[in-house]
Amino acid sequence: MPNPIRVLCVDDDPDFADLTATYLERRNGRFAVETATSPERGLDLIEERPPDCVVSDYEMPGMNGIEFLRAVREDRSDLPFILYTGKGSEEVASDAISAGVTDYLRKQSGTHQYAVLANRVSNAVDQARAERRLQEERRRFQLLFERLTQPTVEVEYEDDEPIVRRVNPAFEEVFGYEASEIVDDSLDAYIVPPGREEGASRINQRVQAGEGLESVEVVRRTTEGDREFLLQNAVYDDDSGGFAIYTDVTDREA
Structure with missing residues (x-):
């Protein structure tokens, strides 16, 4: 599979997490989706097997999506993170942007939302990979320049x-x-x-x-x-x- 994309879906509703994983993998053959039912477990999985993108709910017990995002950003400032939530408000969106969210998407009824989400994930990962390649090229050029x-x-x-x-x-x-x-x-x-x-x-x-x-x-x-x-x-x-x-x-x- 060319350029596989590992996605971590974090949602305290296991049925919704599994449904999201299923539809994402159907929408894009590059996706391999893993689920976690708590941000704490999500942090463990990120440490064990860093994904290419995180898709997270907002309202979760113990740690909400913004707090989860902040915890992720402490060590991984460039990991694509999409807040995928049924709770939409200007305040939540503003907090997410301030915390360094990559994208913000409201949960909706019907399956069309998964096509939108799959597209957002793919774009976020492709952009992050391109930026990392650019940074690596700059690092190599700087090394060559200095030497x-x-x-x-x-x-x-x-x-x-x-x-x-x-x-x-x-x-x-x-x-x-x-x-x-x-x-x-x-x-x-x-x-x-x-x-x-x-x-x-x-x-x-x-x-x-x-x-x-x-x-x-x-x-x-x-x-x-x-x-x-x-x-x-x-x-x-x-x-x-x-x-x-x-x-x-x-x-x-x-």
Whole structure:
């Protein structure tokens, strides 16, 4: 089964919980639904076998749906949680939103409600998975950015000036500028030597036009003096900035 979705349905009415589980699994073959008749048991199951989504009633003895949601959010801030309740009011909805609910759905008569619920569950899980993939990609990119042995800087253009957003450790080491010193300032103001502003301006124009730079030879200023570099770049899709990657070739043999 491609991309199965594990759903935990929590309702103190076991018949309704089982009915919800049955209809959800009929509506979507990706679903595997487990039930719990109390929030306390639900918390145990979440700890033992974390689901992809929780569907919970509101009115339950001992701990209501909002309290259950808050308990879940203490450890699992990104777990999709749908409050599926027969008690509907602006106050309940407001409390649910404040507690971090993913979605809120009123119980209704008839089987159509399960089609709506199945769609909400599927959308919530797909979105959560996409966000986790994005976060993982960002984490991996940040790791790559930090570990690059070549000085690398990310800039965004403001009024045609390349404003530094972040630099990697290799940039700090080679150029001699601490990130805290240079971030949010113009890159050119720090590393373009006097007399080379026109060449830097042409490069900025090319980058803002979405053009790639492949091994452009430049002279750039470091805290230890001017050095020669090969400059490459990667441009944002919207041409608002990108990454500049420098390779120090000052000591290369002629």
